[in-house]
Each structure stands twice: as C-alpha cells, then as structure tokens.
Amino acid sequence: MTDDQPGNTGPDEPAGSEDPGVLRRPVTDTDARRASRVWWDVDADNYQAEHGAFLGDLDFVWCPEGVREADARLLGKLAGRRILEVGCGAAAAARWLATQGAQAVAVDLSAGMLRHARQAADRTGVRVPLVQADALALPFGDAAFDTACTAFGAIPFVADSAAVMREVHRVLRPGGRWVFSVTHPMRWIFLDDPGEGGLRAVHSYFDRSPYVEQDATGTPTYVEQHRTLGDRIRELVDAGFRLTDLVEPEWPAGHEGVWGQWSPLRGRLFPGTAIFVAEKPAP
Structure with a gap:
C-alpha cells in the first residue's frame, strides 16, 4: 500500500444527504486531477501522521488487511528488474523493492507526498528515483520497465482509469507484469x-x-472513482493485458486495526480490497 492508500475511500453519505459538500456526481478528468493534486499536497502531513507507522518506511503493504509483498510475491522476480511504482506516495514500496535488488522508480502526482518520500529516504538511507508526474502521461519510453505496481495509487482518483492501463501497458516490456490494488468495488x-x-x-x-x-x-x-469488477477487467483486456489473478484478501485473525472504513467487523464478512495481477503478453 503506497501513501495514496485510501483516504476517504467511497461513499460517506447516503443518497439524499443534506451535506452539500459531499455527493456523487460526474466530474471532468481535469477536475479530478486538480482535486487529487491539491488534496494529497494538503493532506500529506496528516496522512503520514495517521498511517505512516502501518505503512513503514521500508515495506510493501498492499492493503489495510496487511498483505505484504514479502509474503504474497505477486510481482514475481525482483532482483535486477526495473520496476515502476505508480502513485507512490511516500514510496515505501519502491524503497523496499530496492532492498530486494530491484531497480525501482517511484512516480506520484503530489509534491507533498514526494516530500515525505525524500524524508523517508533520509531516515533509511535507501534512495530511489522520485518523479513528479501524472499517471495518465508517464514520462518514460516504451517498454522501459519489467514490472509496474501500485497499492491504491492513481487508479481510484482519475476519471479515465482505462487510459492509465494503456499508459502502463506502453511502458512495460512484453512479458511484463502489472499489479495494482484498489478498494473492492x-x-x-x-x-x-x-x-x-x-x-x-x-x-x-x-x-x-x-x-x-x-x-x-x-x-x-x-474525487474517488467507482468501477465494477467487470469494468476493471475490461480496462485491462482492452489495454492489451491478460489477467492472471484477482486476489481478494481475507481479514486476518488477530488483526484488530481500523483504517477508515476497513475494520474487523466488515472485513470478516466481505472483502475490502481487490488486487489485480496482469501480464503484457509476449509476442
């Protein structure tokens, strides 16, 4: 889970809420991008204060259920691989990947979150290239990476998430893997x-x-976007990916933490996270 891990994550108010500041309505892609940049810049300090200890400075946590890449191995081989973390937040995952021998690069839209990434690099001594960029226009050449990943970064916050899938497909080499987690639809x-x-x-x-x-x-x-499971799969397939796995983490025994709307009560009844594992087919 990167530091773009869910903040408000989903509908807080019932239909017909009297709060004029919270609603469900269409927004343009430009409005969504502007809102995300400003929100994460302003909220970066509060977010890290609340969730930084759970995320760690050198760890790759996929979701509030506590699934770690060290255990799940969803990305496959790491050593020697060029890996792009999209929507990296404070880039804890990218730094962890670097400790595993990967050549990790971390990208985020928010300067505020990247400031925390630099601070964490100073604390740990583990540094990866940090790039401020939009996931809809990744500043890399075609087939530049072996693997791409994000834990709740970028995808839920853009209106045209299908375009993100196409951009990731473009920067991955044939045979490359794309793994991302989002709030379960x-x-x-x-x-x-x-x-x-x-x-x-x-x-x-x-x-x-x-x-x-x-x-x-x-x-x-x-702004946070909703897509059904079918929507996500179609986005992947239309971009040229092959879906290889869909992980719905179960709430682990003994985990009593609450993260926003994630809790033991809900987690033991229905999934809170969906992790998509896909590959760009080789010719």
Missing part, C-alpha cells in the same frame, strides 16, 4: 463506515458516479 454499495452502519446496502453497485467532496463554490476538492 462491492464496498461502494455501503456507507464508508467501519461499524454496523457500514453493513447496510444503500447504493447501487452499478452507479459509476464518483464520490465527490467539494467546496462552497462547487469545486471538487476530493
């Missing part, structure tokens, strides 16, 4: 509540309207 049926209030279905699974927080002028300040 079925969570969008429920309120963003870790308690019993989050066990009641209130939204249609098929409503793709994004979750939007906006200011008094109606300008989006936080």
